[in-house]
Amino acid sequence: MSNLLLLLAALFLLSWQPTLAAPLSTNSRWIVDESGRRVKLACVNWVTHLEVMVAEGLSKQPLDVISKSIASMGFNCVRFTWPLFLVTDGNLSSLTVRQSFFSLGLNESLSAVEVNNPTLVDLPLLEAYKAVVRNLGDNNIMVILDNHISKPGWCCSNSDGNGFFGDKYFDPDLWVDGLTKMASLFNDTANVIGMSLRNELRGPKQNVNDWYKYMQRGAEAVHAANPNVLVILSGLSFDNDLSFLSNKQVQLSFPSKLVFELHWYAFSNGNAWQSGSPNQVCGSISSSVMRRAGFLVSQGWPLFISEFGIDQRGTNTNDNRYFGCFLGLAAELDVDWALWTLQGSYYLREGVVGMEEFYGSLSYDWSRQRNSSFLQRISTLQSPFQGPGLSAIKPYKVLFHPATGLCVAKKSLSEPLHLGQCDESEAWDYTGQHTLLLKGTTVCLKAAGEGEKVKFGTICSDAASNWELISDSTMHLSTKLTANSSSSLCLDVGSDGRTIVTSTCLCLDRDQTCDPENQWFRIIDSSRPVTSKRSLIDWLFGNLWWNLL
Ligand SMILES: *[C@@H]1O[C@H](CO)[C@@H](O)[C@H](O)[C@H]1NC(C)=O
Numbered sequence: 001m002s003n004l005l006l007l008l009a010a011l012f013l014l015s016w017q018p019t020l021a022a023p024l025s026t027n028s029r030w031i032v033d034e035s036g037r038r039v040k041l042a043c044v045n046w047v048t049h050l051e052v053m054v055a056e057g058l059s060k061q062p063l064d065v066i067s068k069s070i071a072s073m074g075f076n077c078v079r080f081t082w083p084l085f086l087v088t089d090g091n092l093s094s095l096t097v098r099q100s101f102f103s104l105g106l107n108e109s110l111s112a113v114e115v116n117n118p119t120l121v122d123l124p125l126l127e128a129y130k131a132v133v134r135n136l137g138d139n140n141i142m143v144i145l146d147n148h149i150s151k152p153g154w155c156c157s158n159s160d161g162n163g164f165f166g167d168k169y170f171d172p173d174l175w176v177d178g179l180t181k182m183a184s185l186f187n188d189t190a191n192v193i194g195m196s197l198r199n200e201l202r203g204p205k206q207n208v209n210d211w212y213k214y215m216q217r218g219a220e221a222v223h224a225a226n227p228n229v230l231v232i233l234s235g236l237s238f239d240n241d242l243s244f245l246s247n248k249q250v251q252l253s254f255p256s257k258l259v260f261e262l263h264w265y266a267f268s269n270g271n272a273w274q275s276g277s278p279n280q281v282c283g284s285i286s287s288s289v290m291r292r293a294g295f296l297v298s299q300g301w302p303l304f305i306s307e308f309g310i311d312q313r314g315t316n317t318n319d320n321r322y323f324g325c326f327l328g329l330a331a332e333l334d335v336d337w338a339l340w341t342l343q344g345s346y347y348l349r350e351g352v353v354g355m356e357e358f359y360g361s362l363s364y365d366w367s368r369q370r371n372s373s374f375l376q377r378i379s380t381l382q383s384p385f386q387g388p389g390l391s392a393i394k395p396y397k398v399l400f401h402p403a404t405g406l407c408v409a410k411k412s413l414s415e416p417l418h419l420g421q422c423d424e425s426e427a428w429d430y431t432g433q434h435t436l437l438l439k440g441t442t443v444c445l446k447a448a449g450e451g452e453k454v455k456f457g458t459i460c461s462d463a464a465s466n467w468e469l470i471s472d473s474t475m476h477l478s479t480k481l482t483a484n485s486s487s488s489l490c491l492d493v494g495s496d497g498r499t500i501v502t503s504t505c506l507c508l509d510r511d512q513t514c515d516p517e518n519q520w521f522r523i524i525d526s527s528r529p530v531t532s533k534r535s536l537i538d539w540l541f542g543n544l545w546w547n548l549l
C-alpha cells in the first residue's frame, strides 16, 4: 500500500508543472516573473478577429488538442486576437457561436464545430473566447489579448477605417471602453499576462501627438481595470516604426509593465530581399530595424516582435532570404516574439471560405505541423540566451547559424566541429584580437584550408586564427591562411550539412542571385547553463586539459 502511495506521489510529482508565475513585470529590457527570473515570450498568433469572431480551427480539431499542439511545438504563449466590436457592440456580443456561423452561411464549419467542440457551439461568442483562454491556461500557455481591429474582418490596410484614432471604425472613447471591459473580464485569469492595446496603427490620420495622447490613455485604462497585465504598445506605420520614442518616452502612472511591439516581415520592405543582394539588404534593413525599434532594448525597454513569419512551403525567395537575417538579429537581441501564425486555415477570410494559410504552423486540417524543419529553426529562440535568473557560471558566446537554427558544437575531442543544438554549444570567447577561444582556455579555432575542416590550436596569434566579421551583413566570419595570402576564407558548413569547414567567401560582390546563407553566423551572448559534459570539463581543467593533448 505504502509503495503504491509512493508510486502515485512520484507520478504526481513527475506530471506536476509549475503554475504560471504570473503576474509578470519588467526589469529593464527583460520581462520577469514574481521571483525576478526572466520569462521569454515565445508566442504564436491565433486569430479570432475575423467576421466569425470564433478562434480559428475549432471546426478542425477539439480545443484541447489544438492547445496541446501549441505546447508541443514549443510555444509558451499565444497572442490571441479579438475585434473591438465583439465587446462594444451588443448585436455582436449577444451572438452565440452557432448564430455567428449561421449568419455567415458557414454551415459546413458549423457542423464540424458541433462534432469537434460540442460544448462550445451554443456559448455566446465572448464565452467561447474565454473558454479558449481557459483551456490554454490548463495547458500552461500564457495569453496576450491583442485588440487587432475594430470591425471584425481581415486586417490591415491604410483605408479600412480601422487604422488610427478618428477613423470610421476607430472611436478612441469606444476603444478605451472596450479595452477596459476586456481587461476586467480577465482580471482573475492568471495566464492572461498581457494586452496588446491595438494592432498596426496606420493610415492617413496617423500622427505622433495622438499616438502619445491615446496610447497613454489606453494604457492607464487597462492598468486600472487589471493591474496584473503587461501593457504592450504598437508603433506607427503598421507597427514598423517606434523611432519617435528615442526623443520622448511614454509617461505612465505605474512602473514596470510597459512593453513595445514591432512587426517585421519580408514584405515590410516590398520585394527588396528578392531584388537585392542578400548581404547588402540584410545589412541595411537590420540597421533600419535598429533605428526604428531595436534601440529600445539598449534604452532598457522590452521589445516584443509580435509578428514575423514566412510562407512555410519554402517557395517564396523574398521570405526565405529575409528569414536568415531575421533569425540572426532576433537571436542576438534575444527579444520576445510571436510568430505569425498558428492557423493552417480560416473559416472565412476576405470572402474566401476555407482559405489555407501558408504562414500557419499547422497544416490545413490542423492535424500536424506544416513544416517541422521550420519549427526546428525557430526552436532555439524559444528559450532565453540571456537575462535575470540564467545560471551559467560566466557569460560566454555561441556561434549561431540562422540557416539551420543550430550552433557550432563539439561532442567529443576526436570529432570535428559540427552544427548541434545551441543548448549543447561550445562556450566561446571572442577576443579584441578577433580570436575565437574555447571559453576559459587558450585553445583557439583555426582555419586549415579551402574546403577543410576547421581545427584547434594553441598558437593563436597567426592569420589563420584571426576571425573578422565581414560583408555588409557582418555575418561572415573570415580568416586568411597566411598573413600574405590575398584571398579570404569564410566559416561554412560542409556538404554533409553538418561539419564546420572554411571555404571561399560567398556573395561579397553584391551579386543579386548569390545566396550566402550557409556562411552566415552570428556571435551571440549567452548565459544559458552549459549542459555539455565536455564544456564542464573544459571549465574544470582549463588549459591543462588541452596542453596534455
Ligand atoms: C443592432 O441591431 C439593431 C437592430 O437591427 C440596429 O438598429 C442597431 O443599429 C444595431 N447596432 C449596432 C451598433 O450596429
Ligand SMILES: *[C@@H]1O[C@H](CO)[C@@H](O)[C@H](O)[C@H]1NC(C)=O
Residues within 6 Å of the ligand: 105, 107
Ligand atoms: C445552411 O443551413 C440552413 C438551415 O439548415 C439552410 O437554410 C441553408 O440553405 C444552408 N446554407 C447553405 C449554404 O448550405
Ligand SMILES: *[C@@H]1O[C@H](CO)[C@@H](O)[C@H](O)[C@H]1NC(C)=O
Residues within 6 Å of the ligand: 184, 185, 187, 188, 225
Ligand atoms: C474584476 O473585474 C470585475 C468586473 O468585471 C470586478 O467586479 C472585480 O472586483 C474585479 N476584480 C479584481 C480582483 O480586480
Ligand SMILES: *[C@@H]1O[C@H](CO)[C@@H](O)[C@H](O)[C@H]1NC(C)=O
Residues within 6 Å of the ligand: 312, 313, 314, 370, 371, 372, 373, 374
Ligand atoms: C519546409 O521548408 C523548407 C525550406 O525552408 C523547404 O525546403 C521544405 O520543402 C519545406 N517543407 C515542407 C513540407 O513544406
